[in-house]
Amino acid sequence: MKTIAEFEVKYCQFLDADGKAVGKLPPFTQDAAELVKMYRLMTLVRTFDTKAINLQRTGKLGTYASCLGHEATHVGAAAAMRSDDVLVPVYREYGAQFWRGVTMTDVLLYWGGDERGNDFKESRQDFAWSVPIGSQMLHAAGAAMAMKIRGETRCALAFIGDGGTSQGAFYEAMNLAGARALPAIFVIVNNKWAISVPIEDQTATATLAQKAIAAGIPGVQVDGNDIFAVRHTVAEAIAAARDGKGPTVIEAVTYRLSDHTTADDATRYRKEHEVKDAWKSEPLLRFRAYLKSTGAWDDAREETLKAECAGLVDAAVEEYLHTPKQSTDAMFDFLFARLPKSTREQRDAARRYASSGAH
Amino acid sequence: MKTIAEFEVKYCQFLDADGKAVGKLPPFTQDAAELVKMYRLMTLVRTFDTKAINLQRTGKLGTYASCLGHEATHVGAAAAMRSDDVLVPVYREYGAQFWRGVTMTDVLLYWGGDERGNDFKESRQDFAWSVPIGSQMLHAAGAAMAMKIRGETRCALAFIGDGGTSQGAFYEAMNLAGARALPAIFVIVNNKWAISVPIEDQTATATLAQKAIAAGIPGVQVDGNDIFAVRHTVAEAIAAARDGKGPTVIEAVTYRLSDHTTADDATRYRKEHEVKDAWKSEPLLRFRAYLKSTGAWDDAREETLKAECAGLVDAAVEEYLHTPKQSTDAMFDFLFARLPKSTREQRDAARRYASSGAH
Amino acid sequence: MAKVTMIEAINRAHAWEMAHDSTVVVLGEDIGINGGVFRATAGLQEKFGTERVQDTPLAEGMIAGMSIGLAAQGLRPIAEIQFMGFIYPAMDQIANHMARMRHRTRGRITLPLVMRMPHGGGIHAPEHHSESLEAMLAHHPGLRVVCPSSPARAYGLLLAAIRDPDPVMFLEPVRLYRLVRQEIADDGQALPLDVCYRLREGNDATIVTWGAMTFETLRAADQLQKDGVSCEVIDLATLSPIDHDTILESVAKTGRLIIVHEAARNCGIGAEIAATVAEHGLYDLQAPIKRVTGYDTPMPLFRLEYDYIPSVARIIDAVRDTLTE
Amino acid sequence: MAKVTMIEAINRAHAWEMAHDSTVVVLGEDIGINGGVFRATAGLQEKFGTERVQDTPLAEGMIAGMSIGLAAQGLRPIAEIQFMGFIYPAMDQIANHMARMRHRTRGRITLPLVMRMPHGGGIHAPEHHSESLEAMLAHHPGLRVVCPSSPARAYGLLLAAIRDPDPVMFLEPVRLYRLVRQEIADDGQALPLDVCYRLREGNDATIVTWGAMTFETLRAADQLQKDGVSCEVIDLATLSPIDHDTILESVAKTGRLIIVHEAARNCGIGAEIAATVAEHGLYDLQAPIKRVTGYDTPMPLFRLEYDYIPSVARIIDAVRDTLTE
């Protein structure tokens, strides 16, 4: 039998687990201030994450999805975007969202059971969190289609998890984006687990990047704990998209260092040593080591930053905790632009029973 | 960037468009009686197809989906199966179904608007036609899962169209079959068109076989008008499946020589010369030429066969036309094993109005 | 003024709005060069180009999901689902996103879009091509569900749907596509959503129906009239949210209510109408409410479809039953 | 006899049936080593192996579609959908295949399978985790929809569902999973499907409800009793097809009907019950039928969820309203 088509998947890494450069670094790494900005945000995200888990444990927050270990992937991808691009998150990409102006208070409100968390003050074109796994991929493709129809040079970037790659919507979106050469970037965050299901049980593929081949579009794997690799690869993909060259799939290989959410207990299904090993290649460690090696960072700055982050997080928590509950009208006010009569009647009825339910 | 994974898609063809062997033929081609059986069925299918279109045109059948041009793919795939395997068709794979004992009367009843067409007398484990595009793929995966759980050496074979490969269910099924190494064969019938949408608009991929790479399973492309290539490739895939080696995707490249269905008018959207060209490589032509070249066939036999086929088709049409309409009870009798009271009441009410509706 | 069929009226509503609003885009399977399997979009691609009138790959979930992306970015997509029975792969996008995007983002992201789809049976179509699933959509708050019953209403309601700032599910009764011709001005005049249309005045009984069933219902009303029974026939038109006031008013006048729909009975829209009248119009009722509906079985293959679809005889009997109570 | 919670009862029903019927297999997301996010399947994989208790890839359409394949081949799959809000990607398989496979093949292929899923809100879960979509399923003929309201009924009805020769959608009210403990014999005794369960006898009004809302309803009935109002409380249990006779009988006795459900009102199962009584029990009604339901909005995020879920106060007021009519 003759061979009629050949494909390959490439891998990108710039920093090893110790923060040593492997190969020539991309140009943006020359901008020390920018690197420090990225590092500072990653540190803020981690501080926030720890606090949020704490709030949940003490009954002040609902179920919360931690982003521990994903900071490089999230911040790196967002740092490659322009502010007028469209971000399409899943539910734990706080690093990317903070970079784009979503606030910590927004995140807390959302997981605190308040729709106002979805009403971002910045990047208002970005999509809200998308809990139904896989579905968000199509929003990115559709947004990218709008950009293409209008001849803009913007792009849409969607995140999806390793588990999410089993959903049909994931493939449908890639296929559409490929078929119409849409300016869409799909970042698969392969953190090895979908709740309790390890990636080996999710699919038989050697990589998740190769799933792009099914859509006839490029797929690249990167070290998702290496923020240089993530930012560089996403930037290249975005440049191609703006250039009319169509979509790219990027698999960022990282690890979910936390439980799936605060409602989960990962000790039930995964080995302690696996997690311990994963900590050795986590993203802040290596980035900090690199920055220190270039003289852009030191322990004193680290201490100051930690205090600063703690302060910022505390302020956001205060704001969150002091946000009064919405009135019962909130159930109705945004259902339609023109509220139908029957719904208005229900709104009025609900007022009479405000907080009559169990708690 | 280093390359971390490589893939390729192979192509299989044994007979060229003139029926000349290109390369060494597979062993089953030594069995002249078997080849003649395949050829006879292909001829019957075509005779049937012409008749069915005619019945529709004269108001004696509902919308009908022709299989003109697909005969080698359908018959070739079925000929590689064992009778205790499970076939999962879409809606035009009559060649495969006839091979397995589904009758022409069944097909006519189905397109004639009568559920009894789904009640096959043979191969009763085979699935019925599946109109919701893509959905049937998962039935094959599930059936294959049952075989694996019970440690059987059977397999399930599903067909799907080129258009169907855009549906999420297609990928979900491949991914599941790959992840669990299920004995499933997925035959993509790439007839170049999904109603009016050409394959180039459906996907950016160079082949449909490469979509298998997204599931980490082998994907092969074959000349779907070459029954030797189809049967051989499917047989190899089935052998691997029985052997516990998991699923295979086979893209059979053919052409829809007819309108999509009798409700369609393909002249609206495709060029005459494309269809004319396609006729040159249609499957019966080359198979007949090959058989003649081996002495297994001649014009006299061809004449006899044609008359025979016409007779068989006429008999089936007679049976179909003389099958009385089901009673209104047929709407209810098979809804549940135990018919609930409310449905029984509706059944009784329906009797009172039998045929009171417009016609 | 031209006399047009419903399918032509739908085609013209598209063309009008595309000519007057450059944000309107049309997408779906076979809607481009082929003009749609029923020809609803015939000629649009030629006129407005392949960017604004796009054939999509074959995936309804994808069509719905990308429509969300398009609308969130400020376009006004009109997406065709080829037959209502193929809406299911789109349900996740419709229910979990479309219906609640404005709500969950507190108005930050809104989705002015229309999903059009052929609705119901009666044309001897193949399996899965004759479904009536309006109740499934109506049960999801945040969607408008609309179903016209004449060329003029198809034209006016479709324009209203396209201009509406929220998602509208637009159900087109296949049986009516080419049944009658009617004059329409083609002047871009929309009709109001969220209200019923009174097709016939009457005093003895109220019949509420929509879509293709207006056909059998009006014939039944005609025949009953010959026997001196005067029926008020109400076309629901917007199936969700329902204009209950018009129905309650009519029942207050007639004292009798019959609801006719093609969809299965259990949890259909007929149930909602009956329940609302049993709560807010109970004392007006002089007889039990009757529902004449499809049976609680799948729509049968077509040899039996007219045994499934409510017949004129069934409607007449139901009206008579309520009158003799 | 052990006192168990509902989630334990569900777990035991699985274990019993798997031990006694080797064709039963269990599948879903995180149902293996993790035992399910609510622990409904805890310990089953250890006991019955990784072939009979399988984690699936993350795709609900796939879970439903493969269940069809498994069942068509003679196995009895019990598939878990992690939360009811994630049923949508499975709707195509459920509606277009599961619900009608026996019907369309004239009994040649049958699908003895169960789809289990957590149902409803009230536990401060994240977005999309608190949906009540029973009416969407009930509207599709060919499905049984079941919802238990106590550990014993969960045990007995789940066994019945597994043994039923047709597809059963088994909805588990998350609020009740661990709310009370009840003695169950764990003797493999199934309870009948297709019948209501009378939770409380009464003469003044009939309240029909199901699932978690039995909790508020029984509390409301308790409080009303103190004021001398005696309510009959009926647990619908099988939500489709409905045992209307039991309801009609009760209304014949009490003359008043209140229906309580958490799902949105429009085209909910409450509408079907009300419509049926308005047709077949109209003359028994001494007051308008009342529905106390979730509003026609999406279930809000959790800070407001108990403003959405019908409260004891709302139920009491509704009963009182019908009594003062």
Ligand SMILES: Cc1ncc(C[n+]2csc(CCOP(=O)(O)OP(=O)(O)O)c2C)c(N)n1
């Ligand atoms: C359609 C759907 N099914 C199930 C779930 C429940 N669920 C939430 S997260 C999750 C696992 C997701 O894994 P992955 O995609 O790898 O993302 P990660 O959580 O690891 O970031 C599941 C099953 C859901 N949210 N949506």
Ligand SMILES: Cc1ncc(C[n+]2csc(CCOP(=O)(O)OP(=O)(O)O)c2C)c(N)n1
């Ligand atoms: C889910 C779904 N969407 C739409 C349709 C309508 N439809 C029937 S056949 C078809 C095209 C199928 O093309 P392909 O998969 O290439 O198969 P072919 O007809 O060419 O054999 C479409 C869109 C359908 N049957 N099911």
Ligand SMILES: [Mg+2]
């Ligand atoms: Mg993951």
Ligand SMILES: [Mg+2]
């Ligand atoms: Mg095709």
